[in-house]
Amino acid sequence: MSRNRHDRGGGFFLLLLLGRLQDHGLRDMGYVTLATIAGQILLFMGIINPPWSAGDVCLSGEAILRYKDYSRLFLSAVEHVDEIHLYHNMVSFLLKGKTLERKYGSVKFFILLVLFTLATSLTYAGLALAASRHYDDYSYMKQCAIGFSSVIFALKVLTTYYERSPYSSVFGVAIPSKYAVWAELVIIHILVPNASFIGHLAGILVGLAYIYGPLSDVVDAISGTLTSRGPSYGRRSYTYSHGTARGDISQVSRPNSPAEAMAMIEEYVARDITPLPSSPTASLSPPSVSILSLS
Structure with missing residues (x-):
């Protein structure tokens, strides 16, 4: 009562x-x-x-x-x-x-x-x-x-x-x-x-x-x-290997210093960059950009 x-x-x-x-x-x-x-x-x-x-x-x-x-x-x-x-x-x-x-x-x-x-x-x-x-x-x-x-x-x-x-x-x-x-x-x-x-x-x-x-x-x-049970955005960890992204966290390669991180980025860019067509009439398509969340 x-x-x-x-x-x-x-x-x-x-x-x-x-x-x-x-x-x-x-x-x-x-x-x-x-x-x-x-x-x-x-x-x-x-x-x-x-x-x-x-x-x-x-x-x-x-x-x-x-x-x-x-x-x-x-x-x-x-x-x-x-x-x-x-x-x-x-x-x-x-x-x-x-x-x-x-x-x-x-x-x-x-x-x-x-x-x-x-x-x-x-x-x-x-x-x-x-x-x-x-x-x-x-x-x-x-x-x-x-x-x-x-x-x-x-x-x-x-x-x-x-x-x-x-x-x-x-x-x-x-x-x-x-x-x-x-x-x-x-x-x-x-x-x-x-x-x-x-x-x-x-x-x-x-x-x-x-x-x-x-x-x-x-x-x-x-x-x-x-x-x-919620959305999984921001939870998956990725690592690059030969131009591909993998979701296995056990294979993640983490830099130990800022200098090592920059070296990894430069190596990846140098490896995966594609030369532009030499012909001025060639059709250039904009590169696709993937935003990856690193947990």
């Missing part, structure tokens, strides 16, 4: 969030990053008004494993409790999204977000089940969480890994990068007791599964399948 979404704050943090977006430059943002942020803002404001409330789609182990309400695997991630929750998540995602979408490209980054959302939610449910059995406490299965922070923690693992910096700043404190996400997990749990420790832990585990496990292969496989 839907409810009025306008009663979760006075608008100050929404204005602050819009200001941060403007500071970072909307034109410099990738399409997927911008659409993800805009969609969650519009959903929070009620401009996108679905037939459910945030409480209806919160993520819990019980809802997924017992009641099979699989829609919560995705819907819970795009809902937020209040303006402050939305603000902090979107500002954090903005920084990571810009970096990773630029690195991966929009298509692959979109696939990454979708799979991370699904994977973090499933991991959350699995951790809740494990905790309830280990501590013999079913309340872990009933704990309900909403928000994008699980995905953000997974992205945090990626950005920290790609930065290759020996130290990262966590709340203004320099910490060895390999411990940064773990330190952030503990500090947030201490400072914000209502934050979902299991949800954030799920995000870290999914991020590690991408860097060191098989999840990156899944993303690459889906991305490759989708992009290979």
